[in-house]
Amino acid sequence: MALFTNIARIQDGLLLCSDSDEEADYTKYQNYAKQLFQKLEAMEQKIDKFSIEESEFTYHYYIANGVCYLGFFKKNYPYRAVFAYLKELEEEFRRIYNQQEIEEANRSFTFIKFESVIRNLRQKYTDDSSLADKNIQQLSENLTDVQRIITKNIKEVLERGEKLETLNLASSKLSNESKVYAIKARNFKWRMWWKTYSPLIIIAAIVFLVLFIKFFIW
Numbered sequence: 001m002a003l004f005t006n007i008a009r010i011q012d013g014l015l016l017c018s019d020s021d022e023e024a025d026y027t028k029y030q031n032y033a034k035q036l037f038q039k040l041e042a043m044e045q046k047i048d049k050f051s052i053e054e055s056e057f058t059y060h061y062y063i064a065n066g067v068c069y070l071g072f073f074k075k076n077y078p079y080r081a082v083f084a085y086l087k088e089l090e091e092e093f094r095r096i097y098n099q100q101e102i103e104e105a106n107r108s109f110t111f112i113k114f115e116s117v118i119r120n121l122r123q124k125y126t127d128d129s130s131l132a133d134k135n136i137q138q139l140s141e142n143l144t145d146v147q148r149i150i151t152k153n154i155k156e157v158l159e160r161g162e163k164l165e166t167l168n169l170a171s172s173k174l175s176n177e178s179k180v181y182a183i184k185a186r187n188f189k190w191r192m193w194w195k196t197y198s199p200l201i202i203i204a205a206i207v208f209l210v211l212f213i214k215f216f217i218w
Contacts, residue, residue, distance in 0.1 A: 002125070003026055003073060005020070005118050006069075006072075007067060007069055009066060009103075011066065013040065016105060016108075017115060019118040032059075037070075049061065049063070060083065062086035062087060085121060096114065096117070
């Protein structure tokens with residue numbers, strides 16, 4: 001699951017919304033993320049997805065329509081799940097807020113009410129991962145053909161002022177890979193639901209059929 005999630009406007013790095021795991025303190029990593037937001041404007045049209053490693057964690061960025069969606073994950077969390085999560089986050093954000101509202105925001109956390117949506121999505125991807133742990137691991141192993149360049153330390157990026165264009169050029173395949181993961185995760189969840197409840201449904205159908213025959217046919 002995402003340890004914290006930030007949504008920021010590209011043009012000025014304004015933090016629009018944020019949500020984090022309340023059981024841990026990620027203040028230091030949040031500060032690094034805020035500094036990186038200030039460097040995003042120059043590369044918006046060049047990269048829409050990239051990742052930066054820091055210690056045992058990884059920052060994952062997804063950029064669309066002038067907004068950056070950042071998810072902070074443990075390093076071993078599957079890339080497909082990460083970008084499926086960020087893509088769905090972007091879709092929900094755009095469903096609720098229009099471009100004018102985003103452009104006119106003039107203070108941090110303007111869209112603080114969106115935190116509840118983030119929490120629900122975080123929980124959804126936590127549940128999907130726990131239900132399909134083995135399946136997700138297999139999906140992750142198949143991602144070796146996706147091209148990516150990740151820095152070893154985020155502080156080096158901030159200190160050197162390295163261009164973000166060089167950090168991670170995730171191939172165009174990654175978008176399709178994340179969509180495939182999202183579909184497979186939903187399908188797997190449906191199969192688990194059916195496996196759990198199908199006996200009850202079958203029993204209920206049999207009872208209904210017996211009652212129907214008893215009262216309406218006999």
